[in-house]
Amino acid sequence: MVNVGPMRPLLARHRRPLAVLCAVAAVLLVRLPQTSPPGGDVLVAARDLPGGTPLTSGDVRIIRLRPPPSGALSGLPESAVLAAPVRRGEPLTDLRLLGPALLDAHAPGLVAAPVRIPDSVLGALVRPGDRVDVLAVPEAALPASGPPPAPLVTAAPVLAVPPPDGSSGALLLLAVTRPEAAALAGAPHLTLSLHPPVPS
Template sequence: MRVRTRATLWRMRWLIAAACVGTAIAVVLLQVRPPGPATTPVVVAAHDLSAGVVLGADDLHVRHDPDPPSHQPAAEDLIGLRMSVGLPAGMPLATTMLVGPGLADGAPPGTVVAPVRLADPAVLSLARPGDLVDLYLAPADTGGQREEADLITQGAVILSLPEAAVDDAGPFGTLAPPSSGDVVILAVRAGDAIALTGASGFAPFRAVLRDGTPE
């Protein structure tokens, strides 16, 4: 029996040798193969999300991606926040898709938030959120009821501008009449709110950009 076994192994020696060589090559390849790309946990929509939904744990799923998007938040930081846009299932969430603080949150202490319609559309192309403006009511805007421009409020902070500034000129180079698109959101001193509201019944305000900090 022992002789027969040795004879069988002798006949299969090349097959056994090939199997050993193959195993050795496989072990070497596993050791020298470069590691896979590093991955990062990414929070994605567990199902289709609609704009306005308040996120809960069931709305979120974490997967590992090699190339995560920027502004990638952690899952625990998203729970309780509101979506500003719709998102299909499986798409990563980003902080830019969430509803941010309201305009009132950006108003300086001691101010109130008020929408104001401006008579000078050209100012909108020069202003940026955070800029300061003084508001005047000019004689021409009151139908002759006032003889000189009245300063209504100083150092009002621009919180929001129209999406498209109105800077179109008429056929003779004159600015087009003011429209609802000329409304800006301002943070004004609380003491000026009454005067601002009353003066707004006459006409749009003339705005003058200024430097400095809110008073």
């Protein structure tokens, strides 16, 4: 018969460290089966880029993100143009490019309408995400007692501010209803004012 008497004090002395090791092992075993979210290749800006930039392969680089942002681009679309400025390393999504996706974040039924105003300095103050009121400017000066022009559009979201194209004034892309787009297209002279932020 084997004498195991001396083993009992040894086990008692190491019982607590062994219990701690078992607890750590149990935690690790529980975590091992958990899988990380799938990763994906994502385009990011290779440098700070202004809005209106026609993107080329030198403007972007590919990194792997886990998980990739919603709407992230894994390849550079043909004739892609930035709708707004981006910072170096910022992931590029469909909402960052000029195109139909710009309206995805807005109410259904809106269209993207280009609006040109003659004041390029005023246009330079506007940024994507701003809201503006657009007013028709009469060709003749209004009398001092006359009413001010009524806005054709109120609190229209600015989708993009394309870069200067050599024409006079400034061009903006606004999210408006179809009737508002028709009114804007029929007005020969337009100006705008920045609208206070809309309460969320």
